[in-house]
Amino acid sequence: MMPKNSKKRPVRSKAEQRAESIEQILDAAEYLFSQHGLHGVTLRDVAKRVGIHTTLVHYYFQDKQNLFEKVFARRAGTTSGRRMAALEAYEAKAGNKPTVEGALHAFLDTDLDLYYEGGENWMNYAAFCARVSNTPEGAELMDVHFDPVVLKLVGILKRALPDYTEEDIFWGYSFVSGALMNSLARTGRIDRLSGGACHSDDFPAVKKRIARFMAAGFLSLKD
Amino acid sequence: MMPKNSKKRPVRSKAEQRAESIEQILDAAEYLFSQHGLHGVTLRDVAKRVGIHTTLVHYYFQDKQNLFEKVFARRAGTTSGRRMAALEAYEAKAGNKPTVEGALHAFLDTDLDLYYEGGENWMNYAAFCARVSNTPEGAELMDVHFDPVVLKLVGILKRALPDYTEEDIFWGYSFVSGALMNSLARTGRIDRLSGGACHSDDFPAVKKRIARFMAAGFLSLKD
């Protein structure tokens, strides 16, 4: 008779262990970076949150900057891809009569749904992106990961507003992006300011308003 | 005959020296914090930028957190006061028929003018506030310094939109604030995205569009 547990499949394969550790580190870093920024987080903080030793973070991610970029990159493809698909679907549906509001619904609502339905980790990623977006280095990461989908949106907006200048289109997008990022950041300021009438993490409330609001804004820029 | 320079008025009085050092430190810290955030700046960086010794920063500001808050506070009264005055002037002028766009022009244009006409230091302060605004601790500093003027704006918006809910008003303000902060941050993203059609530091271009854009957004939220 075989001794207990011998020759048994190990609980986790090495590949599984590796994948699990990496995900846990990324989750912890994502949350901490979203709260304190790149420089406000030490690798010890990250390791402590996971319950592992600091050197393991180095083992998997070499250095902090690289960890930061990996946090950004991990979910960027999903949000970018989803929005791209939504914009393409909208384009196909709208034919040669796209509207600003239609394009913004595809772009914004898709994103808000992803974060809200994705649970805590996705909400953290949203806050991470928001925090990063108005920093000089962060803005460059935005370029790398989000330019294609933003330019896709801009392309549709141009066709919806054929007599608009480039400047009007891009400043309008800048306002949209600022409003979105401010919502994703969930700082709690609106909760306090409104005396409890609004809640930072109420993304459905944002979704209900933002596309319509911004579309009306775009239309107002006509001459 | 008196020896050279004796009994002469010193070049700078102690009070002047003190005031000058404090201003220089605040200017340097303001710029550095705007670029790298609270944790991305060391007191040595600040001292080095001014050309003084690190300990002098401690001498005048005790610790980094206090320096950070002093940077925030130094110009907060001016921007808050100016906008408050502009809102009150608008209220007086508009009587019992205030409009959303009128209130937003008073609130936003006044602020943009202050930064743009104030030169480099004021532009740095704008970027500092923007960077700080979507962090949890930063949002609390916003509460302290800007709640009164924001609530003044909100009061006028409510009278301009008497049938709107609190939620619509505050979410609308949240979008306005996000768009403004994104503009103040001047990350350069819009420059690159637009292929040079727009420039981050072109506040006149923002001023030309933002109040009208946001006012139309507010009006679109009706039911």
Place this chain on the structure above:
DNA sequence: ATTATCTATAGATCTATAGATAATGC
């Protein structure tokens, strides 16, 4: 045999303070 994880530690900062020096002020 390879990979995941931990121990130990070097070297570089960083914050903050104590105490010395050099100016201004009455």
Place this chain on the structure above:
DNA sequence: ATTATCTATAGATCTATAGATAATGC
């Protein structure tokens, strides 16, 4: 006599690496 500024330094981190140990894999 007071205040502005600098010198020197303690103590606390932080990043990063070398090397040991403990698992899994063929």
